Amino acid sequence: MSDAPTPPPGPSTSGWTPEQVGDQSGRTALVTGATSGLGLEVSAVLADAGARVLMTARSRAKGEAAVAEVRRRVPSARVELEMLDLASLASVTELAQRLPEGLGASGLDLLVNNAGVMAVPHARTEDGFELQLGTNFLGHFALTGRLxxxxxxxxxxxxxxxxxxxxxxxxxxxxxxxxxxxxxKRYEAWSAYGQSKLADLMFALELDRRTDRAGRELVSVAAHPGISATNLFTGGPLGRLPGPVRGALGRVGEALMQSAEMGAWPVLRAATAPDVVGGEYYGPAGAGERSGPPVRVGTSARAQDTDMARWLWQEAVRLTGVDYADLEPTPA
Ligand SMILES: NC(=O)c1ccc[n+]([C@@H]2O[C@H](COP(=O)([O-])OP(=O)(O)OC[C@H]3O[C@@H](n4cnc5c(N)ncnc54)[C@H](OP(=O)(O)O)[C@@H]3O)[C@@H](O)[C@H]2O)c1
Known part of the structure; x- marks a missing residue:
């Protein structure tokens, strides 16, 4: 199919900053991949706004350091560490089984499916999935369904x-x-990353359609941070280059990228703004959506392919064994 972008979305206020994050006290959020980059920034802002924030990590030492960093920035923060490896369906199930007890009757108000890897060499998850699709999409598909x-x-x-x-x-x-x-058959690291991020967006849109059909209030939205200076680059593709090339490219990259703090803004707007509607997609307002304050942005036409989204959903159910039975429409 053609991949012309969807028509520009309706107007959405630019100039949004985290100052506009309303009081989050009484809300519980879970942020995956909260040890660095966007996840750490999102966790800190949510905690500052009064939310109880469950920050996930796959390394206890990194997780404890991230929780300590949020507490340093926000002394009143209500943050807790939860261990989660999205490249393991067993780890997803384990978290989802132990979580409800600590959440109480009011449950979970916000799930930020943030963790990710980018353009990594070919590898598989514990369950045999290609690592980027497995971590970025299938792990979050299973987590969301189990939560x-x-x-x-x-x-x-x-x-x-x-x-x-x-x-x-x-x-x-x-x-x-x-x-x-x-x-x-053929592995190319960036192409596999592109597939995983398209899958994330199609999952968000399909979840929105399914919650609507099931008559649920649950809001499913998506966001992207433009190009933000995080470990995704330094620990990923840049980190694998020879030292001098890495140094030079790193300096160019830093000049072009926005900070991780600002990259978190579209996520925070999507997560907290009262006027957000299911199925929306937020990203930076600047040229090429690379940087700037968050606004509603368009998607590729492929992201709107509902036949493919249905196929992808069914395949994810088959691969993960998580069936979202609670979203089946109730018979009239
Ligand atoms: N930075 C950008 O410009 C950019 C652009 C577009 C989209 N994004 C998206 O933004 C999200 C956050 O990335 P970031 O830029 O903040 O990068 P980052 O600083 O590298 O953070 C990635 C996080 O994901 C975690 N993670 C990786 N593999 C995991 C696994 N198997 N299980 C659980 N957690 C795992 C990492 O944990 P460890 O500390 O254990 O590694 C880390 O906490 C990603 O989904 C990425 O695709 C970023």
Missing amino acids: LGPLLASEAAGRRPRVVALSSMAHRFGRITPQDLMRE
């Missing part, structure tokens, strides 16, 4: 729970390849 109970408990308590997906400008060159979803 539907606590999210719907928030809805039952009279709130409007939200799920925020992290996509990327890379979704525009991404293609879902049903004939080789795990890229076993």
Whole structure:
């Protein structure tokens, strides 16, 4: 299909800053991949606004350092560390099984599906999935499905729970390849990243359609941070280059990138602004959506392919064993 962008979305106020994050006290949020970059920034702002924030990490030492950093910035922060490796369905199940007990009757109000890896060499998750699709998309698909109970408990308590997906400008060159979803025939690191970020966006839009059909209040939205200076680059593709090339490219990159703090703004707007509607996508307002304050942005045409989204959903159910039964429309 053609990949002309969707028509520009309706007007949305620019000039938004985290100053506009309303009082989050009484809300509980879970942020995946909170040890660095956007996840750490999002956690700090949510905690500063009064939310109880569950920050996930796959390394206890890194997780404890991140929690300590948020507490340093926000002494009143209510933050807790949860261990999670999205490259392991067993780890996802384990977190989802132990979480409800600590959440109480009002459940989970916000799930930020942030963790990710970018353009990594070919590798597989514990369950045999291509690592980028497995971590960025399938892990979050399984986590969201397994946390539907606590999210719907928030809805039952009279709130409007939200799920925020992290996509990327890379979704525009991404293609879902049903004939080789795990890229076993031919692996190209950036192409696999593009597929995973398109899958994240299509998942967010399909979840929104399914919650609507099921008559649920749960809001599913997506965001992207433009190009932000985080470990995704330094620990990923840049980190694998020879030292001098890495240094030079790093300096050029830093001049072009916005800070991780500002990259977190579209995520924070999608996660907290009262006027956000399910199915929206937020990104930076600046040239090429690379930087700037967050506004509603368009998606590629491929991201709006509902037949492919349905196929991807069914495939994710098959691969993860998580079926989202709670979203089946109730018979009239
Ligand atoms: N930075 C950008 O310009 C940019 C652009 C577009 C989209 N994004 C998206 O933004 C999100 C956050 O990335 P970032 O830029 O903040 O990068 P980052 O600083 O590298 O943060 C990535 C986070 O994901 C975690 N993670 C990686 N693999 C994981 C796994 N298997 N299980 C659980 N957690 C895992 C990392 O944990 P460890 O500390 O253990 O590694 C880290 O906490 C990603 O989804 C990325 O695709 C970023």
